[in-house]
Amino acid sequence: MRYDDKMKNRIKRIEGQIRGILRMIEENKDCNEVVTQLSAVRSAVDRTVGVLVSSNLVECMLVAEKNGVKTKEVITDAVNMLVKSR
Numbered sequence: 716m717r718y719d720d721k722m723k724n725r726i727k728r729i730e731g732q733i734r735g736i737l738r739m740i741e742e743n744k745d746c747n748e749v750v751t752q753l754s755a756v757r758s759a760v761d762r763t764v765g766v767l768v769s770s771n772l773v774e775c776m777l778v779a780e781k782n783g784v785k786t787k788e789v790i791t792d793a794v795n796m797l798v799k800s801r
Contacts, residue, residue: 725763732756764800
C-alpha cells in the first residue's frame with residue numbers, strides 16, 4: 716500500500732501533539748490539561764487507523780476482485796484490524 720502525504724501529515728501532527736504533551740509534563744502542567752491532550756491524541760490515532768483501514772480495504776477489494784479472491788474475507792480482515800486497534 717502506498718501512503719499519501721495526507722497520511723504522513725496526520726502522523727506528523729500526532730507526533731507534534733505527543734511532543735507538546737511531553738513538554739506539558741516537563742512543565743508540571745495540570746493533570747486535567749495533560750489528560751485532555753492525551754485524549755485528543757487517542758482520538759487522532761483512532762481516526763488515522765480508520766482512514767488507513769478504509770483506504771486499504773478499497774485497494775484490497777479491487778485486487779481481490781481482480782484475482783478472484785472472495786471479498787468477504789477481505790472485509791472480515793479489515794473489520795478485524797479495526798477491532799484489534801481498539
